[in-house]
Amino acid sequence: xxxxxxxxxxxxxxxxxxxxxxxxxxxxxxxxxxxxxxxxxxxxxxxxxxxxxxxxxxxxxxxxxxxxxxxxxxxxxxxxxxxxxxxxxxxxxxxxxxxxxxxxxxxxxxxxxxxxxxxxxxxxxxxxxxxxxxxxxxxxxxxxxxxxxxxxxxxxxxxxxxxxxxxxxxxxxxxxxxxxxxxxxxxxxxxxxxxxxxxxxxxxxxxxxxxxxxxxxxxxxxxxxxxxxxxxxxxxxxxxxxxx
Numbered sequence: 001x002x003x004x005x006x007x008x009x010x011x012x013x014x015x016x017x018x019x020x021x022x023x024x025x026x027x028x029x030x031x032x033x034x035x036x037x038x039x040x041x042x043x044x045x046x047x048x049x050x051x052x053x054x055x056x057x058x059x060x061x062x063x064x065x066x067x068x069x070x071x072x073x074x075x076x077x078x079x080x081x082x083x084x085x086x087x088x089x090x091x092x093x094x095x096x097x098x099x100x101x102x103x104x105x106x107x108x109x110x111x112x113x114x115x116x117x118x119x120x121x122x123x124x125x126x127x128x129x130x131x132x133x134x135x136x137x138x139x140x141x142x143x144x145x146x147x148x149x150x151x152x153x154x155x156x157x158x159x160x161x162x163x164x165x166x167x168x169x170x171x172x173x174x175x176x177x178x179x180x181x182x183x184x185x186x187x188x189x190x191x192x193x194x195x196x197x198x199x200x201x202x203x204x205x206x207x208x209x210x211x212x213x214x215x216x217x218x219x220x221x222x223x224x225x226x227x228x229x230x231x232x233x234x235x236x237x238x239x240x241x242x243x244x
Contacts, residue, residue, distance in 0.1 A: 137226025
């Protein structure tokens with residue numbers, strides 16, 4: 001296992017489960033059809049947990065270009081490693097999205113509304129407004145990356161020895177993503193991850209999905225640029241108040 005492969009696998013699991021819960025909620029005749037926003041936000045939180053759980057020991061489990069760029073901007077990750085991480089994340093996202101389509105193909109075929117098919121793969125605004133949509137993605141990702149920068153390992157106070165949390169170490173970031181989704185995600189669907197949105201959107205364009213409609217490319221830059229800006233702003237604020 002290398003960091004590159006770990007980022008592919010971690011992001012693959014993130015998208016397989018995340019876009020999987022989207023499919024379960026929005027596609028016709030699934031067991032979870034119309035189960036709602038709480039199911040979607042909880043499913044994405046679990047998706048993050050599982051992706052981080054697997055990738056963390058080998059790559060740090062960024063599984064998100066905004067996290068990689070934000071950590072690099074904060075001096076917590078080498079810039080020279082950013083391109084390979086981003087490539088791995090997009091590969092993983094596209095593979096995950098392809099498998100979601102394949103296993104839900106019967107339900108895609110039965111679903112008539114084209115916007116719901118696209119919603120399995122990528123985000124869209126509840127009300128289209130470029131400024132507020134961009135602000136929503138910036139804000140959600142700012143919270144995510146800023147929180148990640150303050151994660152700490154557990155310690156034994158007497159000796160100050162750092163102890164690992166095992167599999168529970170992946171839980172904090174999942175809780176943060178869950179909170180962002182519940183509290184800030186209702187305006188845009190909270191991509192907060194360029195690979196999460198653009199990778200599956202590309203697969204929606206490439207896959208032979210029955211009556212799939214358009215890909216909404218005019219909006220696609222917002223869930224890419226917004227998270228990157230949010231991640232960098234989080235890094236700048238972190239650097240402005242260094243920990244003693």
